[in-house]
Amino acid sequence: MANFENQSHAAHAEAGHALDTKAIWRTFWILLVITCLELIVGMFIAPRFPHHVKIWFNILYIIFTGAKAFYIIAEFMHLRHEIKNMIMTIAIPALLFVWFIAAFLWEGNSFKNLRNTLDPHKREGQQYIPPPAEPNGEEHLK
């Protein structure tokens, strides 16, 4: 085993894995800029729009998140610089997430629609409308 480790490490050194400090800082700036963009959109832009268009902002956040995930995995975790076999052994199983997310969100949405249609008395949110404007003012919650 130790022999194997040394061999593999030697191969690493040969392949020129010298650290590219410039690439690291570039990745850092990309991540920081994307995070700042997310915050600006989340804090200042999205609240100005009515709630039913929020889906478009969510799609934007998903794109930003995917970009950040890509840069962390590819550069910080160094996956982009490994050989193709290695990239595929991680990337192909990770594709299962696409199905997981689609299937479970679809399921949740269908559950909501069925309950709203078939059992209107159980709708959460209509069942518990709070009393309007309390006199001692718990304003900070609003």
Add this chain to the structure above:
Amino acid sequence: MAEVAVINQRWWSGGKSPFNLEYGKLMMWYFLMSDAFTFGAFLISYGSIRFATNAWPDPNHVFASFPLMGAHHLPLLFVSLMTFILIMSSVTMVLAVGAGHAHDRAGVIKWMFWTILGGLAFLSCQAWEWTHLYSEGAWWGRNPFPNYDGTKATTNFTNFFFTITGFHGFHVFSGVIINIVMLCMAWNGTFERKGHYLMIEKAGLYWHFVDLVWVFVFTCFYLF
């Protein structure tokens, strides 16, 4: 293309790792895959419950506080500081790995120290956030925050929030412990004697994974 085929044959013809990666690093990748599916299960169940619910609290109202800033309405500012700390500690971790490649023991010690400090800073921020939310009445099974449309929310929001950020925080905590062990080993010269700093790389993979999960937690809880 023919060249690629020849190389592929060589990779799989035995005698060496077809992934051109040291055994421990490969196994760390597979462990992280399994951990990704654990976090994925948490976040996807959160998503499906949220899709099955008519209304949900607005994160801009829930996460609006900053330490020592009192009642100022500063939505998302504190969590962006936490995100910045974690990204920064990821950078120092890469620099520690780079120093390990160069067999620069002092560099490894320096950057591991900063990484640990970043991890502790993140955990402190999370402790403050949890304490603050607890003081506002939020905990497992208790949710004082109304939905965005003013209706009363279920406790799903707080249950998922504390479970998932807690699970992530526990990962950060174990990452800090692992990094402290790595720092001690680097300090003692263990890696010098071994002749390589591969352990730092494995700890680094774990640490970046923690950062990666935070990217998703951040989006799911604070932006959506």
